[in-house]
Amino acid sequence: MVLSLVSLCAREVVSDHSSSPCWLRCVPRELFRPLLEAAFTSCRPLAVGELAQRWPERTLRIGGRRKRGQTAPNRLCIQALLLAVVRGLSDQRCALQVLDLCGLPGDDGGMGDSMGGWSLTVALCSMVVQARAAGQRAQRKDRERERKRFSALERQKDLKRERGQLKREKEPNGDEASNDTLVGVLGEEELIKGVRRRMEIQRKKESALTGVADTTKENEENDLRSNVLVHVRADLFVNARSWERVHMALSTSGPLKLQCRYLRVEEISVSIIKSLLDLLPRQGLLGIDVRYSSLRVAGLAELLPLLSTFPALNSLRLHYCNLNFRRVHPGQEEALKNLSQGLAQLHELQSLSLTALHLPGQLRALLSSLPKPLEILELLYLSLSPADLAYLSCSHHASTLQQLDLSENHLNENTLLSICRLLSQASSSMQHLSLSGCGLTDTLLGLLLPSLGGCQVLRTLALALNPVSMAGLMELVRMAVRMPSLRQLLYPNPLEDYQPGLPDLPSSSQLLDWPLDEATAISRTSNQLSQVLIESRRSDLFLTCDLLNYDKDSVE
Incomplete structure (x- = not known):
């Protein structure tokens, strides 16, 4: 890979952290991107943090598909980036509104010292919760500052009011009475009444402030919900150890709003998956990947109607989810019918991946209900029968397939004709x-x-x-x-x-x-x-x- 002159110069600039105070003050916004890329490539987390905290554009995108030979970002650099985003919330120089980490680091994590999908998800959730706490502290300080300012203004008004009263109560010759004369004129009873009146006014103010304090949490929630400063987009990886933290981050209202593009879950129940899906924005989710979760047929039939509420969902992956149609049991036909009806509601589905679900002879019942032809179809360890492959070669999916994976399905002379027919149908798209x-x-x-x-x-x-x-x-x-x-x-x-x-x-x-x-x-x-x-x-x-x-x- 040949580096451009800008990239070479950017690497040289970020290599010396002691010089960053000099060039950070004068670097134009057009050079922030090559400098940040150089900081990631050279593993300079301090430079990453300083650049991200002053990011001059609305969007910062880190991730995406990497070219061959290009390594994933270093763990320390990602951590520095997330900390800088939180610091940048109170930095007037930062214009960041969207942090896009989709595709970082990948499906199963990176190699070396890169941050895996699970670690990144946990770090993002911690960042969202920390930003919420910082936002609440800032709001409390602002409210306390405003309360003190209001109290000071009220005291000034009371003093002016008393001074005006003193001016009106003058001696007959028009001269202003002295303090001793004033005590004699007002008398002890009037002074007591004045003190009581001021105490009563102060008590009313305190009771009003107490009533406001009772609704402080609700007001803070409304303010944080309406004052989202940065939307964070990412692919989330959730398992039994992290789902509670992810659930908290998704339900948290604050200056950072976590959004999910692809959701991967492992070893968690249907009820927990549904609770996570209920917290996701309906427009942002593009795909869901369920692995090593004992969904069973009934659980999958229960999950599919909820997936249909995400209009942009185009990818569904089910791996080792304990779906077994080899054994005949009561209600199997009804369950298969429910699955077919649930898949029929996924109008934008383009990619379907099934692994080790043991569905011999049932491919027609599943795929025929899909309203849109698939572009990606992965059927691994499914024990496909000759009838399944014969249907697939003649289905409405055959001519649109761009990616097909039939690994670990035994082929013989009886099924080879169907494979050849399928490849002929997909010859211009595969x-x-x-x-x-x-x-x-x-x-x-x-x-x-x-x-x-x-x-x-x-x-x-x-x-x-x-x-x-x-x-x-x-x-x-x-x-x-x-x-x-x-x-x-x-x-x-x-x-x-x-x-x-x-x-x-x-x-x-x-x-x-x-x-x-x-x-x-x-x-x-x-x-x-x-x-x-x-x-x-x-x-x-x-x-x-x-x-x-x-x-x-x-x-x-």
């Missing part, structure tokens, strides 16, 4: 395809290659953990280099790369656990594949067998 762990042998892969080659805009292809020989792999790579749109191929390790003892037709789990011959076989395979790339002049095609670090979104 950009990302994953068939990892599907039991594709050399024969099945050979039958599938023509349909794969017909995908005109395919950019990434994942075929890991399939029992393919070296000959089958070479055929796959030769086909891949003839696809001009393809940028990344996750290929399976050929059977020859494994150490002896592997079964003839190993499963994906066996291929994953069996040791590889890393001394000679892997390097020999890599050299042969590199030679194919050199001969075809495809320097833009990235080949990898690293399943753990494979990322389809890294393709530019």
